[in-house]
Amino acid sequence: MKTMTINDLWGFTVKALEKSGVNAEDANTVADVLVTTDTFGVMSHGTKNLLQYIQKIQAGGLNPKAVPTVEAEGPAWAILNGNAAMGMITACKAMRLAIRKAETTGIAYVGVKNSCHFGAAGYYANLAAMQGMIGIAMSNSDPNMAIPNSRGVAIGNNPFSYAAPVRGGKSVFLDIALSNVAALKVVMAKEKGMPVPKEWLIDSNGQPTADPSGFPARSFLRPMAAHKGYGLAIMVEILSAVITGSGLLHDIPSWNLELSAPNNAGHAMIAIDVRQMLPLESFQNRMEQMALELKNAPRAIHADRILLPGEMEWEKRDAALQRGSLELTDAMVQNFEKLSDMTQISLKWQDQ
Numbered sequence: 001m002k003t004m005t006i007n008d009l010w011g012f013t014v015k016a017l018e019k020s021g022v023n024a025e026d027a028n029t030v031a032d033v034l035v036t037t038d039t040f041g042v043m044s045h046g047t048k049n050l051l052q053y054i055q056k057i058q059a060g061g062l063n064p065k066a067v068p069t070v071e072a073e074g075p076a077w078a079i080l081n082g083n084a085a086m087g088m089i090t091a092c093k094a095m096r097l098a099i100r101k102a103e104t105t106g107i108a109y110v111g112v113k114n115s116c117h118f119g120a121a122g123y124y125a126n127l128a129a130m131q132g133m134i135g136i137a138m139s140n141s142d143p144n145m146a147i148p149n150s151r152g153v154a155i156g157n158n159p160f161s162y163a164a165p166v167r168g169g170k171s172v173f174l175d176i177a178l179s180n181v182a183a184l185k186v187v188m189a190k191e192k193g194m195p196v197p198k199e200w201l202i203d204s205n206g207q208p209t210a211d212p213s214g215f216p217a218r219s220f221l222r223p224m225a226a227h228k229g230y231g232l233a234i235m236v237e238i239l240s241a242v243i244t245g246s247g248l249l250h251d252i253p254s255w256n257l258e259l260s261a262p263n264n265a266g267h268a269m270i271a272i273d274v275r276q277m278l279p280l281e282s283f284q285n286r287m288e289q290m291a292l293e294l295k296n297a298p299r300a301i302h303a304d305r306i307l308l309p310g311e312m313e314w315e316k317r318d319a320a321l322q323r324g325s326l327e328l329t330d331a332m333v334q335n336f337e338k339l340s341d342m343t344q345i346s347l348k349w350q351d352q
Contacts, residue, residue: 002333003350005325010035012336012345013047019343020054021064026089033088037120041316042175043329044184045120051335052256053086053117054342059259062086062116068093076105079244080112084262087118091137095124095269099131102271111239112267113246117141117255121161122175122313128271129163129171132280136270137161140240142252142263145179145221147230151206153220155249157183158236163310165274167284172291173310178233179221186212186221191331216254240266325350 004012010031017027030053038046056062066085070078078097082090094110101108118124121137128135141156157179163171177183181200189196190212198208201219209219223229241248246266253261274283295306320326328336340347 001327001330003325003327004348005350006035006039006320007324008348008350009038009047009326012339012347013050015345016050016054016339016343017064019345020057022057022086023065026064026086029092030086030088033092033119033123036123036317038326039317039320040120040122040313041320042120042122042313043332044182044188048329048332048335049117049119049184049256051339052259054339056116056255056259057086061255061259061261061263068112068115070097076101076108078108078110080110082112082115084114084116087116087139087263087265087267090115091118091124091139091267091269092127094267095127095135095137095271098269098271099128099133102128102133102273106276107270107272109239110269111244111246112269113241113244113264114262115139115246115265115267116263117265118267120175121159122163122173122310124269125161125163125173125175126171129165129173130169131271132165132273132275134165134272134274135161135163136272137267138236138240139265139267140237140246140248140252141183141265142254143250144183144216144254145223145233146202146206147223147233148227151202151204153216155230155233155237156252157221157223158233158240160232160236164287165280165284166287166291170314171310172287172308173313175310175313176224178224178229178236180224180229181221183216183221186215188329188331190215216257236268239268244268 013031014027034047063084066083068082068090071081072079080094094112098108098110124137125135138160143153145157147154157177159177161175163173195210198210203209244266247264255263
């Protein structure tokens with residue numbers, strides 16, 4: 001495990017993207033999404049995937065010069081075509097458009113088609129929370145999850161996130177895949193040769209398995225809470241793909257296993273301007289009232305405290321920013337070294 005300053009991690013990410021044909025503004029947008037995600041402690045969805053994004057650009061599955069365009073819109077909605085741009089570029093544009101529309105209409109929806117894996121959904125929900133709004137972000141994905149009574153993949157694990165602003169500039173936020181675990185966490189266990197909890201996967205016979213070596217060809221993710229996760233995954237598919245005209249279910253190839261194929265994923269971004277319904281201060285007061293009651297609930301034996309959704313991630317981010325550096329996983333280090341060889345951009349480890 002090696003350490004890199006946050007500034008050097010950002011700089012390496014930007015330089016690698018620019019060398020791959022991404023313009024400076026877009027490269028900085030992607031870097032902000034990925035590095036911010038790392039500081040939240042979600043290493044599976046941050047800069048670890050930079051290598052594969054760039055490999056997908058080189059293989060033709062992403063267009064580094066693409067500009068997302070609005071295909072249709074009304075006062076409180078829009079449909080955005082990503083035009084095979086990097087998912088982070090399209091998703092940021094979609095949420096910012098939803099925020100602008102919500103400033104007028106109170107609530108706005110922007111759907112996206114022809115996009116790609118966008119990293120962590122929580123980043124986009126928090127874009128709205130930083131503007132004093134409630135943000136909701138979601139995406140469909142290539143089928144990698146079984147559904148009740150099936151023994152193969154049928155639907156994606158379709159990530160979903162919400163973020164609500166609180167006083168002090170942070171948020172209460174949740175960012176989850178609708179499987180029992182994010183697919184990239186299974187991939188990381190597979191790379192390390194480690195078993196996983198049996199609740200994560202089923203094998204080709206529909207039986208629980210702790211062996212990730214067959215994922216995703218011979219073992220498959222399980223939906224969280226059985227039929228409940230399945231039902232929510234369908235909701236995301238409707239809002240991200242059915243409405244938008246994006247790829248549906250098996251119309252979406254794997255973003256990282258089929259590098260030359262456009263991913264054609266769909267997203268949905270929703271912004272709710274609470275200030276049009278009650279004063280922001282009143283909303284924040286009520287959020288604090290809710291948080292206080294939840295955190296003061298009777299604690300289980302041996303439990304130190306009760307956490308709100310997102311509280312642990314904000315603490316990790318605060319600690320990372322205070323240190324000014326991040327400890328990188330072995331998989332991240334390996335990917336960065338490969339990228340360094342590919343791009344001839346030197347790496348600057350903190351201990352050097």
